[in-house]
Amino acid sequence: MELLTENEKKYKLEFLGKGSEFFGIIIVNWLLTVLSFGFYYPWAKAKKLKFLYGATALNNDRFAFHGTGKEMFVGFIKAIIIIAIIYAVFFLFLFLKMPLVGILILYAGIIAIVPLAIHGSYRYRMSRTSWRGIRFGYRGNRNEFILNFYKWFFFTIITLGIYGAWLSINSRRYIMSNIKMGDVAFNYEADGSDYFWMNFKNYFLSIFTLGIYTFWWYKELFAFYVDNLSLEKGEEKITLRSRATGGDFFVLIIVNLLIVIFTLGLGYAWTVTRTMNFFAEKIEITGNIDFDAINQTEEDYTDATGEDIGDFLNLDMAM
């Protein structure tokens, strides 16, 4: 530890977006999306991500999202076609009076595309993200991830959902550990059983306390995501730590709730910026990686199909 402190660098993560700015984006996006019968959706999404990334700063420099509406529109169309084919097969079997086969194919089809969507989404999202001109990248192997995902999913089914904790954490570990920011590598080390028991404990504590303990559950979940994440570059390392307490989450969530209620939902934008601000503020970064000397290593990737399938299936794939 003593050696480390000598080279220890200062890191500052901030979210600088204002609620009013985000509100403007949401309203303009909303207007355009409805007026275009939904076709503006991919462009709206690009604008939203550009704002959220651009408002996040590390060491005074902003992140950037380079994805375009056009890329996501192409992905959107491909996603619609893929999902339409699955539904077409489903209806074909309904028509042939084989509803069970149809339903099986529908579920199998959707489960089959989930890992594809996750993989594609990360490849796209990371490749389109940069900081100081250094691109992020996701280097997971598609086939390896898909096979693993199916295997974990199979275990989840035969254990009646219990293995879901491992499915979730194993997937996360695989994905996060394959993320690069130039020549800095992300590393996520967590174990499904820790995750399972953490949720198990919090579930019952939340029930016994009539839900009050939920805020402390959030605290532990957040810490589970943050604390297990680290960055590495050769011998240099950065660790992340959550400073959020259950009380912090209580204030965050209750105030957000009040904002939404008393503004009849119009205050939603402010709740997002408040939450982002909270996350950035509560993550403590320590280590010795020199952020002035990161080298570009990642390649360009512009296929947004996975990203858009993810939207259709309501997959939540934020980092």
Place this chain on the structure above:
Amino acid sequence: MIKGNAIYYDGLSSLSQNIELIIDKERNHLVFTTPLVGEINWPIENIEIIFNSQLINIHFGSNPVQAIKIDEKEFIQEFTQYLNKNNKVSWYQRLINLGTKIHIIIAICFLGTIILGYIYLLPIIAERAVVLIPEDYDTEIGSSFYNQYIEYCEIDSIKTEALNSFAQQLDLNNTKNLKFTVVKSETVNAFALPDGNIIIFTGLLDLMENYDELAGLIGHEVVHVNKRHSMKMLCRNAAGYLFVAAILSDVNGIMATISDNVNSLQSLSYSRGFEKEADEEGLNLMIKNNTKPEGMINLFKRIQSKHDINIPAILSSHPLPEDRIQSIKNLIKSNNSRYIENKSLRDLFLELKD
């Protein structure tokens, strides 16, 4: 020429390089020099400009992504002026630049329009759209619901037969074949399915004291079938879901909507308008069949006195039973009804009361 200090990232490393950035107004280029590369020229139409509160970020190229950060106040001001003057600000950015006040006004107007559309326009459109749905579909979902539902019920077959004979003696203006089923249950309820199946619980039959009350109930339920009220409500609900999902840009919601609806045929509560229509037209059917229209009033009063605990579906809609009773009374006053005692209806009714 606009000049200012800025920071440049070459996209190859995260090292920041201090540069003097020049905006060449004549060629519409950004120009700067770095010790490594020399002079660099970016055409302004190819750059992406991101405005933050006290900061401008400029991105150029995709492989590598080069970036410039400007935080000099004066420079930002002049640069913004230049962009505005030369129409280099995208229409999207112009909408954003309208400011929070205008955005709030847009949001409120927009929300108002949507709410008004949802309340007044959507039901009308959805009900009109029912014409496009073939009646076969009513039959199909009605009978599939009936078959599933009836499996868990105890049918009183003798009373069912009597009820069907009772209904056959009435002229009900029906286009579909009506099929009545009496289910043994304490529940004070009755409901009509879109295929012409009408289910009445013994709990409700036991409450009645005169055959004109039954005629009133049948008249009311038959109007729901004749006017395709269930289908109209399904369309309304489905349209409502689709509408909300579309407004919230919830793609997933749109995909999962309609199927939920069919399962709720029994608990489907009709709108105020539909109940009123069923009351009025049901009353007309009673008058047409020379039964005492007051039967409907008596029926409602009996149900009302009974339903403190749970409101049966036939009374479930928004108008209070009192209001409905009053409006039926008014209708009776304005109509000339001719009451002829119908012995066979009375006998069949007594069979149902056993």
